[in-house]
Amino acid sequence: MTNDKGNKGYLYGIVLVAVLGGLLFGYDTAVISGAEKGLQAFFLGATDFNYTDMMHGFTSSSALIGCVVGAMLSGLLASRWGRKKSLVLAGVLFFVSALGSMNPEFLFFHRGEPSLGLLWMFNFYRVVGGMGVGLASAICPMYIGEVAPSDRRGMLVSWNQFAIIFGQLVVYFVNFMILGRHTNPIIEQIGQGLNAVAPGSDLWTISTGWRYMFGSEAIPAAMFTVLICLVPESPRYMVMAGRDDKALATLAKINGQSKAQAILADIKSTITVRTERLMTYGWLCVFVGIMLSVFQQVVGINAVLYYAPRIFGDMGMTNPMFNTVMMGVVNILFTLVAIFTVEKLGRKPLLIAGSLGMALGAFGVALTFGHDGLQLVTMVSIMLYSASFMFSWGPICWVLIAEIFPNTIRGAAVAIAVAAQWVFNFIVSSTFVPMFNMHLSAGDNFGHWFTYGLYGVLCLVAAVFVWRLVPETKGKTLEDMTRLWKKKQ
Numbered sequence: 001m002t003n004d005k006g007n008k009g010y011l012y013g014i015v016l017v018a019v020l021g022g023l024l025f026g027y028d029t030a031v032i033s034g035a036e037k038g039l040q041a042f043f044l045g046a047t048d049f050n051y052t053d054m055m056h057g058f059t060s061s062s063a064l065i066g067c068v069v070g071a072m073l074s075g076l077l078a079s080r081w082g083r084k085k086s087l088v089l090a091g092v093l094f095f096v097s098a099l100g101s102m103n104p105e106f107l108f109f110h111r112g113e114p115s116l117g118l119l120w121m122f123n124f125y126r127v128v129g130g131m132g133v134g135l136a137s138a139i140c141p142m143y144i145g146e147v148a149p150s151d152r153r154g155m156l157v158s159w160n161q162f163a164i165i166f167g168q169l170v171v172y173f174v175n176f177m178i179l180g181r182h183t184n185p186i187i188e189q190i191g192q193g194l195n196a197v198a199p200g201s202d203l204w205t206i207s208t209g210w211r212y213m214f215g216s217e218a219i220p221a222a223m224f225t226v227l228i229c230l231v232p233e234s235p236r237y238m239v240m241a242g243r244d245d246k247a248l249a250t251l252a253k254i255n256g257q258s259k260a261q262a263i264l265a266d267i268k269s270t271i272t273v274r275t276e277r278l279m280t281y282g283w284l285c286v287f288v289g290i291m292l293s294v295f296q297q298v299v300g301i302n303a304v305l306y307y308a309p310r311i312f313g314d315m316g317m318t319n320p321m322f323n324t325v326m327m328g329v330v331n332i333l334f335t336l337v338a339i340f341t342v343e344k345l346g347r348k349p350l351l352i353a354g355s356l357g358m359a360l361g362a363f364g365v366a367l368t369f370g371h372d373g374l375q376l377v378t379m380v381s382i383m384l385y386s387a388s389f390m391f392s393w394g395p396i397c398w399v400l401i402a403e404i405f406p407n408t409i410r411g412a413a414v415a416i417a418v419a420a421q422w423v424f425n426f427i428v429s430s431t432f433v434p435m436f437n438m439h440l441s442a443g444d445n446f447g448h449w450f451t452y453g454l455y456g457v458l459c460l461v462a463a464v465f466v467w468r469l470v471p472e473t474k475g476k477t478l479e480d481m482t483r484l485w486k487k488k489q
Contacts, residue, residue, distance in 0.1 A: 005255075007253050010254065015148070015159060017224075017230065018087070018140050018231065019144070020227065021139070021140040021224060021228070022140050022161065022167065023164070023220060024090075024094050024133070024167060024224055025140070025167065026166065026169075026170075026171070027167040028132070028133050028167075029063065029302075030168035031213055031214060031216075032060050033175070034175025034176070034178075034324075035175065035210035036056070036060050038205045038210035040056050041185035041197045041201060041205070043059070044114075044197050045206070046115055046119075048116055049119075051119075053437065056433065057431065057432070060429065060433070061425075061429040061430040063133065064429060064430075066126070066128060066134060067131070067134040067422035067426075068130075068423050069127075069130070069134060070090070070093075071134035071418035072416075073415070075412040075416070077139075078139050078411045079411040079412070083139050084143075084233045087136065087143070088228050090132040091132070091225030091228060093135070094132040094136075094217060094220075094225075095221040096128055098129065101126055101129065102212070102214045103211065109121065134422055137421075138415055144157050145399075145402030146236040147234055147235065147250070149255055150475065151343070153399075154342040154343050154399050155340070157403070158335075158395040160395075162395070167220075168328055169331065171213075171217075172328045174216050178216070182205050185205055186200075186201050232246075232250045235247035235248075235264075239268060244264065244268075277409075284485075285409075285413070285485045288404065288469055289404055290417050290420045291469075292404075293424070295458070295465060296393045296421060297421055299358055299362075299455055299458055299462055300362065300451075300452070300458070302425055302428055303432040303451070304382060312324060323379075330387055330390075331386055334388075335390045337390075337391040338392065342395070346472050347396050347472060347473055348470060350396050351396050351466045354388045354393055354396075355388075355460065355463035356459070357392075358384075358385050358388040358389055358393075358455075359456045360388075361382065361383075362455040363453065363456040366449040366450075366451075366452035366453040367449065400470070401414055404473060
């Protein structure tokens with residue numbers, strides 16, 4: 001029931017539906033972690049080409065190309081179609097990608113016969129899913145930020161990151177259950193960048209297991225597509241589209257009638273035209289948003305999230321998939337830390353503390369990975385690295401991107417910032433395997449310490465960037481951001 005304080009149940013209900021887009025974001029990007037070895041072994045069986053490390057790095061990361069495209073289109077679609085219709089499109093793309101990745105042979109190829117053409121078709125379906133991720137990654141936090149009251153916005157947008165990490169945990173567990181008594185194939189290096197499947201590898205995993213992992217995403221994708229049709233459009237978009245009455249009705253349900261009138265007046269005072277030029281509020285505004293996205297990726301976290309079973313296997317762990325699930329649980333717990341402290345501590349302190357914790361963890365991995373007797377130290381360092389990201393750059397970057405830009409440039413600015421995020425996600429993810437496997441001489445660990453040492457240095461640079469350039473947005477309305485950036489011009 002709506003009262004003068006608003007209906008919290010209504011607010012939390014529409015946020016819950018919106019964060020399903022975050023769950024699909026996490027599910028789609030992390031499903032590769034359990035499937036990539038079976039997929040690699042499948043394409044190593046091709047007779048018309050050699051499936052190299054570089055090809056596998058591209059295939060494991062190809063969804064990120066779609067993420068860039070989806071993010072770049074998100075501003076245009078969010079401004080022209082609205083936030084709601086754009087999220088419906090994202091759900092359809094998730095669904096098509098799940099079924100297509102499960103059965104890339106559909107219509108054009110013989111099932112179970114790997115070939116270069118089939119590899120391209122598989123990557124096409126992964127790019128389609130990536131477009132859904134790109135749309136959802138930009139528009140879900142934007143939508144939540146635009147419907148949430150200012151005193152709860154940080155917490156509610158952080159729930160989107162919780163959903164992303166929960167989606168990753170769900171798919172880790174789903175992959176673990178699908179694998180069951182089966183095992184991932186053993187991949188042997190037979191030359192620089194060339195591999196072969198070791199004799200005795202589990203054939204079911206190579207032919208079928210990875211298909212079920214990708215196909216499992218169709219269920220949450222269908223749920224999201226249906227449920228998003230039931231939520232209202234963002235009130236701030238409705239004001240920009242000239243639908244003040246509908247905007248006021250939604251604001252009243254969320255905030256109460258008297259407060260809704262004041263919010264509507266504040267929105268209308270900052271939206272003098274539907275959109276303004278991107279640089280209307282100066283280059284620093286856009287630069288800070290883009291660099292938040294860049295640093296969220298170059299600190300290297302997705303190299304851990306996407307390749308966790310491979311990393312734990314290389315460490316000598318007996319059950320890498322179980323270790324991956326445990327890491328997912330740790331990630332969930334530390335994401336909750338951010339959710340329940342972001343409105344008390346603010347955005348900047350969490351980002352700086354997380355950057356320093358990640359640096360310590362990354363340097364710990366660099367110094368201990370591959371050394372006999374230090375596996376426990378390496379494991380703790382990876383957990384520290386991951387946990388520090390989860391209470392800082394994971395959720396807080398999305399909070400800031402959703403709230404840091406003025407209303408009239410938010411669609412375009414968020415699209416550019418999120419596109420930059422996916423570009424650097426692709427760079428980090430596609431370079432991790434070849435970089436991690438680099439050797440200066442036979443048997444050395446050069447690639448291990450160089451890779452994580454580089455990530456550690458970038459974590460320290462990220463801390464300095466936040467300290468010097470990122471404004472604190474705790475407690476500020478979205479309309480306050482217009483006034484803040486005007487003062488900085």
